[in-house]
Amino acid sequence: MKSLNLPSSYYFIWLFFKLPILIIFGLLIFPIIEKKILYNNLNKIFIYSLLITISTILILFIFFNVAVYDEIRHIMFLVPLLFLVSLHNLYLFNKTLFSYLGSLVIIFFIFENFKINPYQYTWMNSFSKFYNINKTFEVDYWGISNKNLYSSIDNHSIQNNLDNNICVFGDLYSSAFLENKNFNCFKSYSELDAANNRPFYVLKNVKNFKRSDPKNCEIISTENYYYSFSKQKINVGSAWYCD
Incomplete structure (x- = not known):
């Protein structure tokens, strides 16, 4: 697939496989907790400014057909913003669930990154394990091997x-x-x-x-x-x- 001829779904497909599943879940529950956000002006400004920033950048990338390669390398700066939105959503949804699941995910993430050392930069979430990873994804595009x-x-x-x-x-x-x-x-x-x-x-x-x-x-x-x-x-x- 050429970097100048990518479908608009490219970004969303890669984010689906590269973001931790808990973060994806946190983004998906936004419609459920949106009312809680609206009750607090500070939350409203914080979350909606992040969502507008993320959406605007992705739309501009797609509209101008920006050349991208190496998975989400060119939109890596959006990942912390997505984490902030997702974790905020999870916290509003259920504080206990946020604490327990958050701790488990952090422990698992650290363990798995040690396990796949030195190929941590190729890490993908568990959804990828349902596919033939070698045939479907790039597994060492920096040549660490x-x-x-x-x-x-x-x-x-x-x-x-x-x-x-x-x-x-x-x-x-x-x-x-x-x-x-x-x-x-x-x-x-x-x-x-x-x-x-x-x-x-x-x-x-x-x-x-x-x-x-x-x-x-x-x-x-x-x-x-x-x-x-x-x-x-x-x-x-x-x-x-x-x-």
């Missing part, structure tokens, strides 16, 4: 006493990770089909992750993680040796 995968290539070459002059087919950061390890041949993954001289290494992640696996090669390392209470393995990258 590069560090471990390139390290596995270096370790494999040392353990097998290989010549570091062999090429590494990967991304723009190959040289940054491996140049100081005496590797000196770096090519992009798109050049792999034309590769004739074996052996070589292949790193498959980020934009290249969903491409076909390199032919007649052995996998030497994979990067993956699991969400809490889910058996679905989230694969973020792999390193290959082609002899």
Whole structure:
């Protein structure tokens, strides 16, 4: 999907999967607690000014067809505003429920972010677990997996006493990770089909992750993680040796 040809639903779909479920619930109960807001002028000014700000920004983004990518990166500044509105709604709805559920969500959120470390920036709520995450969502668009995968290539070459002059087919950061390890041949993954001289290494992640696996090669390392209470393995990258 091109960043300049996005449907207006793009923002709302991503917010649905990126916001904690409790926050979504708090936003949805707005019609129920709206009367309580109207009784207090300070609450009314606070909430309606936030709602107008959020709505205006989203409408302008949609109207001017603003180029966006990387999920909600370009509207991340709206997330704290949505939290404020939602938590305020929950507090007015039921103070006890607000305290108990809020505490549980915070504990769960901290636990899950430790569990998926260092891929916290890709975190999605439990609604995403009903989908095939690898096929539906970007799972490592910043390339955090590069560090471990390139390290596995270096370790494999040392353990097998290989010549570091062999090429590494990967991304723009190959040289940054491996140049100081005496590797000196770096090519992009798109050049792999034309590769004739074996052996070589292949790193498959980020934009290249969903491409076909390199032919007649052995996998030497994979990067993956699991969400809490889910058996679905989230694969973020792999390193290959082609002899």
